[in-house]
Amino acid sequence: MSTLLSLSGVESYYGASQALFGMQLNIERGAFVTLLGRNGMGKTTTVRSMTGLMRPARGEIVFDGQPIHASPSHRIARAGMGLVPEGRQIFPTLTVRENLVATAGNRHGAASPWTLERIYGLFPRLREREKNLGSNLSGGEQQMLAIGRALMTNPKLLILDEATEGLAPLIRGEIWQCLKQLKGSGLSILCIDKNLAPMLELGDQHYIVDKGRVAWQGDSSKLRQSLPELQAYLGV
Incomplete structure (x- = not known):
């Protein structure tokens, strides 16, 4: 697989308040990648930075071979990012x-x-x-x-920010089944959600975000093995 999206050294701010500190992320074509972590740790800011809804102060974001960190959101959307906000x-x-x-x-x-x-x-x-x-x-x-x-x-890339937040269990199940079908079709997906079990089932690569940085990354097998030591990062 080749790389579809990469973030390198991304720093983003809300006014004078820094929210991302050298954020790193890599999504291969056809992969299901997750962003995990507690509320307020930088997951949504990462999505906003990659989709052009906020412009990083430093760092590089490359999508489908083209740098996009200085591009407006409408151009990034037309380049092939689909956001479920x-x-x-x-x-x-x-x-x-x-x-x-x-x-x-x-x-x-x-x-x-x-x-x-x-x-x-x-x-x-x-x-x-x-x-x-x-x-x-x-x-x-x-x-x-x-x-x-x-x-x-x-x-080319479907991004879901809080894919099943606030939904009834039956509806959550329908959404996860849909995402399983989409992954099976070869669509590249980046997903944020607090329901760990389906993320472990579907995810090819997981990133845990803490205080605007990647605190941990690995595949589902590695995440299952590391869960006891990672609980502090995953609590709401």
Whole structure:
């Protein structure tokens, strides 16, 4: 596998407050990579830095062979990053169908592009709610819609910030099953979530973030073996 995304020495700030301290990350094509750690340790800031929602003060971010750390967010999105943001952030006054087609495009010539039918096949509930406004959906349905909207951009990398936060166990199970299918299709995925068991099952590589740095990294086998000594980093 070749590298799709790499962060090297990334430092990011909120005003005068430094949030990332030399952040390092590497995602291979087709890999499922996780960011783990307690709240406020820099996971979302890492995602914001790589997607152009905030500009790093120092360091390098390379996506699909091109440096993007100075690029605006819309160019990074068009380059092939699909973000499912924390809090979902769907368009509340648009219908399910309108949400899905609003940013749709196959800019990179995917051989099997995502279409409405494919999204409805992945999430049948969205077909049932096709004419409902985003504001009228349950939390689980909104998360399905946020994932579907990101997939409709036909991304090279799908990023999920808090993939199943606040969802009922049954819905969480549906989301993880969806992510398993997406991984099986060869899609590269970066996932943040607090549910460790499915992350261990799906993850190829894990990064534990603590105080804006990578405190630990390794595969699922290594993470299982190291869990007792890593508990302090993983608590909420």
